[in-house]
Amino acid sequence: MEKLLEQFSLGLFVWMLVIFIALIFLLKKFAWKPILDAVNEREEGIKNALLSAENAKKEMQNLKADNEKLLAEARLERDSMIKEAREIKEKMINDAKTEAQVAGQKMIEQAKAAIESEKNTAMAELKAHVSTLSLDIAEKLLKDELSNKEFQTKLVEKMLGDVKLN
Amino acid sequence: MVISKKPLHFIVAALVAFLPLVTVANPESDSTAVAHNSVTTETAAHHEEESKDLKTEIKEFINHHLQDSYDFHLFSYEDDAKVEHHIGFPLPVILWDNGLQLFSSSKFHHGESAAESNGNYYRLFHGKIYKVSSAEGEVTVDEKHHATNEKPLDFSITKNVFMMLVVSLIMFFLFTNLAKSYAKNGGIAKGAGRFFEPIILYIRDDIAIPNIGKNYKKYMSYLLTIFFFVWFLNIFGLTPLGVNVTGNIAITGGLALVTYLITTFTANKNYWGHIFWMPGVPAPMKLVLAPIELLGTIIKPFSLMIRLYANIVAGHVVLMSIIGLMFIFKNWIGSSLSFVLAFALSLLEILVAALQAYIFTMLSALYFGAANEEHHHDDHH
Numbered sequence: 001m002e003k004l005l006e007q008f009s010l011g012l013f014v015w016m017l018v019i020f021i022a023l024i025f026l027l028k029k030f031a032w033k034p035i036l037d038a039v040n041e042r043e044e045g046i047k048n049a050l051l052s053a054e055n056a057k058k059e060m061q062n063l064k065a066d067n068e069k070l071l072a073e074a075r076l077e078r079d080s081m082i083k084e085a086r087e088i089k090e091k092m093i094n095d096a097k098t099e100a101q102v103a104g105q106k107m108i109e110q111a112k113a114a115i116e117s118e119k120n121t122a123m124a125e126l127k128a129h130v131s132t133l134s135l136d137i138a139e140k141l142l143k144d145e146l147s148n149k150e151f152q153t154k155l156v157e158k159m160l161g162d163v164k165l166n
Numbered sequence: 167m168v169i170s171k172k173p174l175h176f177i178v179a180a181l182v183a184f185l186p187l188v189t190v191a192n193p194e195s196d197s198t199a200v201a202h203n204s205v206t207t208e209t210a211a212h213h214e215e216e217s218k219d220l221k222t223e224i225k226e227f228i229n230h231h232l233q234d235s236y237d238f239h240l241f242s243y244e245d246d247a248k249v250e251h252h253i254g255f256p257l258p259v260i261l262w263d264n265g266l267q268l269f270s271s272s273k274f275h276h277g278e279s280a281a282e283s284n285g286n287y288y289r290l291f292h293g294k295i296y297k298v299s300s301a302e303g304e305v306t307v308d309e310k311h312h313a314t315n316e317k318p319l320d321f322s323i324t325k326n327v328f329m330m331l332v333v334s335l336i337m338f339f340l341f342t343n344l345a346k347s348y349a350k351n352g353g354i355a356k357g358a359g360r361f362f363e364p365i366i367l368y369i370r371d372d373i374a375i376p377n378i379g380k381n382y383k384k385y386m387s388y389l390l391t392i393f394f395f396v397w398f399l400n401i402f403g404l405t406p407l408g409v410n411v412t413g414n415i416a417i418t419g420g421l422a423l424v425t426y427l428i429t430t431f432t433a434n435k436n437y438w439g440h441i442f443w444m445p446g447v448p449a450p451m452k453l454v455l456a457p458i459e460l461l462g463t464i465i466k467p468f469s470l471m472i473r474l475y476a477n478i479v480a481g482h483v484v485l486m487s488i489i490g491l492m493f494i495f496k497n498w499i500g501s502s503l504s505f506v507l508a509f510a511l512s513l514l515e516i517l518v519a520a521l522q523a524y525i526f527t528m529l530s531a532l533y534f535g536a537a538n539e540e541h542h543h544d545d546h547h
Contacts, residue, residue, distance in 0.1 A: 004415055007233065007414070007415055007416075008415050008416050008419070009234060009294075009320065009324075009414075009416050010319070010320070010416075011260075011319070011320040011321040011322060011324070012234060012324060012326055012327060012414065012416040012417065013416040013417075013419060013420050014321060015321065015323075015324075015327040015330070016326075016327075016330060016416060016417050016420040016421075017420050017423070017424070019327070019330045019331060019334055020330075020391075020395065020420060020421065020424065021424070022334075023334045023337065023338070023391055023395065024387055024388055024391045025387075026338060027337065027338065027341055027387065027390070027391050028387035028391075030338070030341075030342045030345065031338070031341030031342050031344065031345045032341070032386060032387045032390050032391070033387075034345035034346075034348065034349070035341065035344055035345045035348065035363075035366060036366075036370070036386060038345070038348030038349070038353055039348075039363070039366070039367065039370075041353060042348075042353040042354075045353065
């Protein structure tokens with residue numbers, strides 16, 4: 001201990017403090033502060049870059065999800081549209097079918113009615129024709145018969161004869 | 167702890183493995199000395215004396231190395247004419263003794279003569295400057311071998327001060343360059359600073375933030391400076407330049423004092439509350455605890471001072487002793503073994519250099535954290 005104290009030099013101690021404290025302040029101003037600032041700045045930069053990359057990734061994912069959603073929606077819409085079209089088609093076909101049936105029925109009925117009226121007219125005409133014809137025939141017959149007196153008399157006599165029997 | 171255990175285990179194992187070899191080698195050389203003794207007493211005695219001289223010389227050399235000095239001595243050698251040459255350069259001596267005395271340490275001629283400045287004479291004695299009456303005056307000593315001469319106020323640029331200035335300059339250029347490279351390269355470090363950036367971040371993320379909390383920013387400059395200052399000085403201590411800055415009690419004391427002052431002056435109410443009036447204990451206990459806690463605030467930086475000092479000094483002493491063993495063994499087994507041992511220890515010391523810097527920084531951060539703690543846990547008392 002005594003040797004240690006003897007070794008202790010005040011001059012060295014003072015010089016050491018002066019040099020060391022001056023060194024602290026010089027390095028603080030010219031080295032440590034700029035170094036630590038630069039390192040901090042760099043670290044902040046890296047942190048920010050990582051953060052923005054993360055954000056971009058998230059945004060990408062969102063975008064992708066959105067796209068997928070849109071795609072799914074579009075697909076759904078397409079499906080529903082196809083379905084609707086099919087329905088419309090079927091409905092149209094059905095409608096056309098019923099309409100055609102109705103029209104056909106109507107036409108048949110019209111035709112039937114026309115046929116009936118035609119028939120009736122034809123029948124009436126036929127009747128008229130037949131009556132005229134029969135009248136003619138009868139007239140001719142009558143004319144012929146009546147022109148043959150003998151036969152008439154005989155006929156009348158016969159008819160009279162039948163009545164007597166009754 | 168951050169030390170990976172594997173290399174430590176290996177080094178410890180290697181040390182244990184080498185230890186018996188070294189201890190066996192020692193008596194062996196002694197036994198040869200005894201054998202010589204039986205043959206020719208004279209040469210054996212001579213050999214004994216020489217090796218003792220060598221031992222004391224090594225001891226002195228280590229002691230000299232551990233101390234601060236007034237010149238930057240790199241190495242010395244003896245030429246053929248047995249004249250010693252010292253290679254190095256002198257440093258300025260600054261004394262306050264009836265005015266400013268400024269002269270080069272080369273005037274001491276490595277302690278061989280007194281230096282003159284403005285009519286005053288100074289002499290080196292055990293690495294310290296003492297005032298002597300004349301150019302021929304010697305330093306007088308008392309019975310305990312302490313110098314009794316007057317000691318002038320000494321603010322010399324010693325080897326340690328010089329090394330601190332060098333390290334400060336290196337740190338300043340290194341880290342200002344790193345700071346500039348961020349601006350130039352768009353936030354990415356370039357050059358040598360690139361190596362230090364992860365360490366700076368480590369100090370921030372694993373020392374400052376976990377220990378101090380949200381107020382860590384105002385302590386960052388101090389923590390970074392002290393870590394690199396201690397680390398660089400520790401590493402310089404391992405180079406062949408032979409500097410021992412962080413193994414000097416004045417240096418570690420100064421560093422610990424700064425930590426203590428920062429802790430004390432940035433402490434919040436809660437910190438002082440826990441020292442002078444510990445919440446949650448009976449009043450008489452509070453009176454007992456207050457001086458203990460107050461003493462604790464001083465013991466903490468004191469332990470910082472001693473820990474760094476002792477670790478570095480121990481490392482230097484052991485390493486230099488093992489290197490010194492090479493010259494004592496003077497045979498190829500012992501010397502090469504101590505070379506291997508010195509190499510392994512050097513690796514360990516590199517680890518210790520970083521570890522002690524880390525521990526100093528870590529504990530400083532811990533004390534700052536304690537001074538900044540909010541009293542959220544008051545309810546539990």
